[in-house]
Amino acid sequence: MKYKKMDAQDIQYLRSIVGEDYIFVGEENIHDDYSGDELAGIERYPEVLIYVKSTDEIAKVLKYANENHIPVTTRGQGTGLVGGAVALCGGIMLSTEKMNRILELDEENLTVTVEPGVLLMDLTAFVESHDLFYPPDPGEKSASIGGNISTNAGGMRAVKYGVTRDYVRGMEFVLPNGQVMNFGGKIVKNSSGYSLKDLIVGSEGTLGVVSKLILKLLPLPKNKLSLLVPFQDLSTAIQTVPEIIKSKNIPTAIEFMQGEVILAAEEFLGKKFPDNSSDAYLLLQFDGNSKEELEAAYEKVADICLECGALDVLIADTDERHDSIWSARGAFLEAIKASTSHMDECDVVVPRNKVSEFVIYTHKLQEQYNMRISSFGHAGDGNLHIYLLKDQMDQKTWNEKAGEVFEKMYQKAFEMGGAVSGEHGIGFAKIPYLEEEFGKEGMELFRRIKLAFDPNEIMNPGKLGSNYKVNLYAC
16 A cells, blocks of 8 residues: 655645644654554654644544545554554654543533543543543553543453443544544434444544544442452462352452562552562452442452452552552553563453463463563453563564464463453554454454545554555555
């Protein structure tokens, strides 16, 4: 796929749309942050970076790009982990950072309408100040809502409340030809044809640009507490999870963690975790509208944990204790990153009853390849975050070992009935594994969907639905 290289006329037209202060041209004028995301090793600069401020500007930019065959990569905060916001073919990087307004809170319909550049932490604080609750809770709170939509982000509360797609009621969406569409709305039910809004969620900017979102809210639970449950080993800890789920006292979150990751987080944060003496832990969070409701739930779950081999059950029933535990959990990724020279992640999801088997398998790979492999994740929904650490390996050895280990881990996940990504998306880095999961027929279906929305293939080339083997070397 050949794309047009941008010239002075193109730049002048874009400048007329967004204004002089919102366009940056050339690598020397574009900050390094915009050459990639949190995935190390893939770096490409766009030819032009523009900050759009309205749906009208998005529509005009896309219409021009489509007519002139210029690639467009949409970017939020750049917190992705799979190269999804990297401008592989140059062209225009369209940043939605300036579209960061909360437009409406509708307490009667329990919805909030926002622009895609609103940060998750700002949305959370806003709705909670009105005693309302937006449940999706991915670890990176500085991510934009548009970015969460792009990858169908999940997070720790998915076990009870679901993922981002479950909270998108409607959206305003700009097609690559500049046409503005509205999918869904404030309505609760809708069986009118294909659910196009659900198709857009998780499409990673390959079909068009989301310019406005109507999100579902819930009443804010009035009480919460956490249980920190140490176990002798990780296998015993994770095998407890199905028993918790079967009890019907489903926690808001069920996280697993290993002792070595807790020690790394302590060093990174410079403060002690409530307990670091065990090799494995479950971290459970409960919420509800009454203390009695919470006590009934956590007491039964605590008994189940002890019956299944837990060494103790530590209760965090104050805000201070609760925040201490969860701030450490939130630092795990950065702590692991700080402990090594380079890392890469396997974001697989497997059935809940296979989590223990999969983690044990990674321990075997660690020994076989003499490579540090750290992990933590959402035991309640089977989403694992497995990190390969480069440490002092030379680049050639790292490339060979990491490639083999990734291949084996993804194959193991597929054998278990799992999938290549639980919440971080596919981007550029995981496309080969997506093809292994879906096969040629599945990839062809992705491609047909892509072409139905974007026949000129200008949107985020090299990613989902693209003829990526051609794009990377011919664009």
